[in-house]
Amino acid sequence: MKMRRIGVAVGFVLVASTLTASCGGGYDNTINILTNGEQIAHLDPQRNYTGDDLAFAGSTIQRSLTTYKFQAGDAGSEITGDLATDTGTSSNGGKVWAFTLKDGLKYEDGSVITCADVAYGVSRSFATDVITDGPSYAMTYLDVKGEYPGPYKATAAQQAAYDKAVTCDGNTITFNLKSTVADFNYTTTLLTFSPVPKAKDTGEKYDMHPISSGPYKIESYEVGKALVLVRNDQWDIATDTERKAYADKIVYHFGLEESAMDERLIADSGQDKTAVTAGILPESLKTVFEGDKALAKRAVNYYDPFVGYTNLNVKNLSCLDVRKAIYLALDREALRKAGGGSYTGDFADGFIKPLMKIDYKKPTQLAGLNEDGSPNVEAAKAAMAAAETKCPEVAAHAKDGLKFYYPDTEIWKKALAIWIDSMGKAGIKIKPEAVGDPAQYWPTVMNPETDYDIVRGGWAPDWANASTVIPELFTTGGGFNLTRNASDPDYKTFETKVNDARNTLDRTAQGVKWQELNQFVVDRLWALPGTFTRMQSMWGSKIENSFQWGPFGAFCYGNLKVQLEKK
Amino acid sequence: MFLFVVRRLFFAVLLLLAVSVVTYLLFSALPVDPAALTCGKNCKPDIIAANRIRLGYDKSIVEQYWLFLKGIFVGRDYGMGQAAFSCPAPSFGYSFAQHECVTTLIGRTFPVTAYLSIGAFIMWMIIGVGSGAIAALNKGKWQDRLANAFTAVGVSLPTFYVGLLVLFSVVIWLGILPFPDYVSPLEDPIKFLNAMILPWLTLAILSAASYTRLTRNGMLEAMNEDFVRLGVAKGLSRSVVLRKYVMRAAMVPIVTIAGLDFASLLGGAIITESVFSLPGMGKLAIRSVVESDLPVLVGTTLVSAVFIVLANVIVDIMYGVLDPRVRVK
């Protein structure tokens, strides 16, 4: 019965689309990207740091020294030279890296892309007061002596120190690193290593109109409305092995009502025939994947690079037994269903995804944890009872109420209801703390002043090495450590082991060390593994090349192709 | 009368000044640190401090307010060295979240809101006053009951619910219209109408309801007023009495509410603009709340205050015109 009702609804849509199509709704050689976001977080290459935006800007308007191949499957995780002729050469035991720029590289205004522009671009990432939100790898790795505040404020001496760390010799740029980084040429796929002409740098405002080095350039950009990219005729395909630039135009439509986006793609009429959208709402999944075969062909359900997990504030919850009780009591199966069942992903066994073949090994799971995701209330109660004697204060805190900060969306309200219900069965209380706007969630919980006990987390590696996962999430210097674990008695041991793994040159040996560190965290439950997430995306019927680009978990936007009408 | 208008305008300016002070104080007292929101993952105390200086939040509130006020008349400069830029007068400040001068943002979003408001206003006045009049003239009959039910439903359902129901039923279930996708009327009038008709309808359904009721009750009241009965007794025709006395008397509360409703719409229809993805001032404003983008929040609040204050002045004047008994000295 249910199925038929939905079938009827789809029937209406099909009628609707034929109607509008017959009303002259054609389509152009334009890719339409639909999003409910109001803008792209950052277009400034040195500030861009989200998977989807990197895939977008990196495949259309910006080139870096190296790039991931624009290909589906495993091939998409291989790197190749982009602005550089090859993937760089290292010397001095991986402490010096050199890249040679190709000939004939030009910006949209016809001026030549020089080595100095790349050096200048990288230097911008040090100016963290203006160039915010970007990756900090250049600052971490480059051997700049003394303080360097970025090019805007640097004194002559400070600038000279930077220029010593990053040198230009003709077309060759050389990076001198503090210590060995065996895979620095993966780091250089980040747009941090994209060139910026100093004369055109507008600082803060560069975010709105960066100068293009790729096959497209910005025609107009209105926050809340649209970003329009048109062809950049200064870009020469002979200098580029990856970008194909099939479409004449790429339009990013902002601020769309979330559920309307899914409907537009399902309806597939007019311009929406060449539209793409990242993410499908849980409530649309059944319609898309089980409603209509033609529809399911225009959608994909795949493992993205992310791991979803829950951070525990180890400072407040300094007792392992309480953390165990929380993990054991949690109804993970109910949470997964609330997110869309199997489409949410699989239960995670740690923080490294199996996609990272070298670094992944299934960690031994907590004793008593049910593999099917159902709660083990008895074991949780036992753990709480143990905590009562071992650490009565922490147990009392858990009974009194743990502050759980969550983004105030419908789906998270339900997730919280599940948390409250399952913790209640083990005698643990949850105090929900809503963060009114999802966009402010990370800034709120990353603020050291915010007193939480439990917060969510989600992370994907910056490149295929757990050096961008374990240290980022669990060391005090990490960019996304929300566990406040510095006071844990085992932390010092952990940090020593991380540094050891970082400095291990042999990739296989390093992988084993990351596997052990993953186990180390799983044993201590500084954070609770959640899901190895899956992602769903949909595209219009006239879109080709709609593969999901592995390293980013996103479309390879620049190479999307419109299937043109046969005349 | 002239003196009255001048005095009201003078008070209006004072009022706007008061609004700007209150807004500024209110928003400056919010426990969010705008500087802390600028750096995300890399936030460290020294970066936050540097950004606070760059954004001008290191100064005292009084000084901030003074700079803001000055900016409206002479413009304002930001940053230093290569990263410097300025917002010309009238400047409401600079949005670091959107990398634009607030005035530019408002100038860009306002036309959308204006189109939305004007269209919706015309629609709801016709529907509201029309159905109210029909209900009043057919008191107790089915027309009256129907208008009543319409009022109840329209006034009680939340905007987002009605908006989404209208969107889904017209676009998905009936398939009469394509999904609204805003374009400027100067660019493509047909597409513009396509995009606007549903938001207009939504606002009209919601707002017309209270006008139906006000009109109906106002007319019924007026029909029983002595001066109306006098008109009938004097032998004036029904239509003359209705037009000259009944409608006129019933219009007094309607004009009050209509003026204010229209003005507050001009300040941005937050929910409607969000549901229909219209890049108007309401959406700009709500985004500024979400992003703790204080300059935009203050700017949009002030601009919408300007409309409401102006509407108030006009309403007061209309009061005198419509109801001769209430001519204010």
Add this chain to the structure above:
Amino acid sequence: MGTAMSLDEDLITTSQQVSVESKSPRELAIARFQRDRLAKWALFVIVFYLVVAIFAPLICSLLGISPYALDGKALNDFGLPKGSFGGISGAHWLGVEPGTGRDILARLIYGARISMLVGFLATLVTTAIGIIVGVVSGYKRGMVDAVIGRITDLTLAFPSLLLMIALTRPIIQRLESFGIPEGNTSRIVYIILILGVFGWVYVARIVRGQTLSLREREFVEAARASGAGTWRIVFKELMPNLWAPVIVTVTLAIPGYVATESTLSFLGLGMLPPTASWGAMLGDSVRYYRADPTYLFIPGIALIVLVLAFNVVGDAVRDALDPKGDRQNIA
């Protein structure tokens, strides 16, 4: 009320109505109301809703349902209700909530508590302030009116919804620091407070306008001429004649504030989980217009029925109270 209507009654007796003269206006009003069968039904509906809201825990335990109990077995692999019509079954009379499997009927019953509480309290606060301010302003005129007028203007000048959202966190924090229990209590207090701050103006405007007209009327002038004091005139002469517009406002306001609660919930100012409110249900259900249309309509219908009931009752009360209501219509 009897004396309140006396002057108006005098006016009436000068015209045709003689037959009802023997009854007091209150009896008259009740008699008029009782003649309206629809109104009686509507009143019954309102009382029913109120009873359900007040005795929600009792009713739910009698029915054996809980608004918080998860029921994963009622959901399919997509997290959507199993079976047709949103999972309506013997165990779940109105189906289950997608994602969690919580019982919709139980949530509707519990949700009525929050929604009715917000609706009634907010109306009470705004109407009380609005009437007082409006009457004083309209009757006193002069300086008092001017000052109140400026305050009104200032309040009206702010985009209220925007401020409500922007001020949520700081004010709730402040309230909690004053000792108001954190969680939903402080949220409800905040919502009522902020609706009160912005809402009184509309009532006050209407009341002031009416008062301005009324004070010029013969019976008020007569009372003044006979030496009646300000308070006497306000309470005995003006107030009774303001009932009609105020009742119209109130009957629109209660459901209106119930709707506002849901809008705030939609914008992230709603009750904290796992508490149920109609606003939260409306906000959640619109997402399932395709996947679970039954869920989409249930909270909407519950709200519409309540609102219609208020309207019918409001109209009937207004007609019953209005002493001129029975007079022959000119049209």
